[in-house]
Amino acid sequence: MCLLKAEHITKKYSGRTIIKDINIELNQGELVSLLGVSGSGKTTLFHVLSGLTTPEEGKVFLNGEDITSKPGQISYMLQKDLLFPHKKIIDNAALPLVLHGMKKKEAREKAQTYFKDFGLEGTEYQYPSQLSGGMRQRAALLRTYLSSNGVALLDEPFSALDTITKTAIHKWYLEVMQHIDLSTIFITHDIDEAILLSDRIYILNGKPGEIRDEIVIKEKKPRAEDFYLTDQFLAYKRKIIAKL
Ligand SMILES: Nc1ncnc2c1ncn2[C@@H]1O[C@H](COP(=O)(O)OP(=O)(O)OP(=O)(O)O)[C@@H](O)[C@H]1O
Ligand SMILES: [Mg+2]
Known part of the structure; x- marks a missing residue:
């Protein structure tokens, strides 16, 4: 079931288009990540999804209800x-x-x-x-x-952590996601993290930022923490690097 949907989102700041015609969906129980270079408009998109800012074009729906420009509907964790x-x-x-x-x-x-x-x-x-x-x-x-009301937006939740702590928190997150019914979109710069944790990855790139690709990670959940040592993992990584 589709919980959160954004349709044709365009956002400008001072006349400059930051993100253009963005379409994304989040289904029940999914973890979807948003991967893209610095400045591609990831945080801006979260501001639109969470209702903190009004897009020039497009709408955001939560369970079919229009929540565009209505803050307080989805929880949002800042970096x-x-x-x-x-x-x-x-x-x-x-x-x-x-x-x-x-x-x-x-x-x-x-x-x-x-x-x-x-x-x-x-x-x-x-x-x-x-x-x-x-x-x-x-x-x-x-x-x-x-x-959260079941939906959370996380802006680079683990980026400030060192590699060892990050590995431990990834393991923990993969476990905890099995117990709690939370659908999540999270922003990351870290390709490995995106592949390890996500059901799907949207690649946001360009100026203005557009969704260039969507990659489905088919590996069954719960994933083993050594998934990132497998050939399949490297194949996903190559595919993503080629698109970034
Ligand atoms: N409130 C604002 N007013 C004017 N310009 C803004 C505002 N917020 C963001 N921008 C501009 O929009 C562009 C995208 O910024 P944004 O923070 O969304 O990128 P990002 O993909 O989250 O980057 P990072 O990965 O570095 O966090 C940048 O050029 C930024 O300067
Ligand atoms: Mg950001």
């Missing part, structure tokens, strides 16, 4: 994790629930039930500065998930 430094992890995670009108105690209880799945057990009453970068990123993902 920086943006946890509030003065709030404990549990309250950072529970914040979207409180903002939606839930009582603080109830919101904490609901958030608490996910701490184990997100590998955050024991960090509830710590502050962001006491956690490693990878853990902060997981806490930010938990917060995004709790406010």
Whole structure:
């Protein structure tokens, strides 16, 4: 089932066309990534999808309902994790629930039930500065998930992590995606990451940015973390490099 759909999106800033005639879809349970060089308009597209900015042309639909220029329908995690430094992890995670009108105690209880799945057990009453970068990123993902209504946009969620932490978080993400019903579009520059995690990859390129290609990753899920050592993986990678 198609959850999120963007049709013929064109966005300009100061008369300059940044992205042009973009068409994308996100189906239930899918992880779709948006791969493209710096400046191709990936973040701009997220601003349109999330309703933070109005496109010159085109529409965005969530479950068939027009949500163009309506913020607050889809949750959006910015590249920086943006946890509030003065709030404990549990309250950072529970914040979207409180903002939606839930009582603080109830919101904490609901958030608490996910701490184990997100590998955050024991960090509830710590502050962001006491956690490693990878853990902060997981806490930010938990917060995004709790406010998601099933759809999340993640802008380079793992790019600030070192390779070892990134590998561990990829493994964790492949596992956690099996438990939670979350459909995701995520932005990355990292071709390996896109192939490892995605069901489909859109390649956004050019000036103005356009969707040049869509690549379906057929490898069954859950994927083994050593998928990236296989011949199939390299074949996908060659195909993508040729198109970038
Ligand atoms: N608010 C804005 N006003 C004017 N120009 C903007 C604005 N936001 C983005 N741009 C321009 O749009 C272009 C695309 O920017 P965008 O941030 O969407 O690219 P990106 O693909 O996310 O890049 P990166 O991979 O570096 O994050 C850039 O040339 C940028 O300068
Ligand atoms: Mg960006």
